[in-house]
Amino acid sequence: MLKEVHIDIGGGRSADYFVSMASVDKQGTYVVLDPEEFRCPYTTMYPNLRLVRWGANEKGTWELPFADSSIFEANINFIYDCVGWSGCDRRKAYDSIIKSLKRVLKPDGVIYVREPQCTIESLAERFKEHDFQVTEPFLLEKGVSETSIFMRRLSKDFLNWGYSPMLFEARLG
Numbered sequence: 001m002l003k004e005v006h007i008d009i010g011g012g013r014s015a016d017y018f019v020s021m022a023s024v025d026k027q028g029t030y031v032v033l034d035p036e037e038f039r040c041p042y043t044t045m046y047p048n049l050r051l052v053r054w055g056a057n058e059k060g061t062w063e064l065p066f067a068d069s070s071i072f073e074a075n076i077n078f079i080y081d082c083v084g085w086s087g088c089d090r091r092k093a094y095d096s097i098i099k100s101l102k103r104v105l106k107p108d109g110v111i112y113v114r115e116p117q118c119t120i121e122s123l124a125e126r127f128k129e130h131d132f133q134v135t136e137p138f139l140l141e142k143g144v145s146e147t148s149i150f151m152r153r154l155s156k157d158f159l160n161w162g163y164s165p166m167l168f169e170a171r172l173g
């Protein structure tokens with residue numbers, strides 16, 4: 001049986017979320033995409049973990065390096081505030097990820113989007129504009145990545161500032 005491919009877009013230098021997933025689910029292939037140089041020593045320990053240096057190009061377009069309808073699960077965790085780092089237009093860059101996800105996601109695939117409360121609703125709307133079906137955003141029960149743990153701490157220190165980490169799921173309509 002072919003292994004299902006999971007991707008983590010902007011998964012971070014330590015790739016921590018997918019290190020934990022690849023260590024538990026040996027049946028799946030876990031691919032982390034990030035433009036930064038990785039500092040993650042676990043690829044020899046987990047052969048189902050792959051690290052790919054990839055990011056938006058100078059025009060702010062993100063064509064994911066995968067075949068059409070090949071991805072079972074995509075994760076986009078806390079990258080919205082950072083996609084402007086490369087000097088590109090953040091909104092345009094994010095929309096181009098959504099368009100590319102439409103091409104690479106399997107018909108029964110799922111996308112998990114995690115962002116702070118203050119951002120999550122507007123991103124859910126953007127997925128809807130691209131004809132995805134989305135769930136209502138809900139609060140994350142536990143930290144999944146370095147940034148989600150940081151956000152949870154921040155949300156406790158700065159109540160009502162909108163830092164609570166949240167999640168919605170998006171599927172092809």
Ligand SMILES: C[S@@+](CC[C@H](N)C(=O)[O-])C[C@H]1O[C@@H](n2cnc3c(N)ncnc32)[C@H](O)[C@@H]1O
Binds near residue numbers: 011034077
């Ligand atoms: C706040 S970190 C989040 C990391 C991880 N997803 C997590 O939840 O801990 C944002 C990530 O977005 C990545 N990033 C920034 N600009 C990017 C770009 N143009 N293309 C792809 N990823 C980018 C950064 O390298 C960084 O790893």
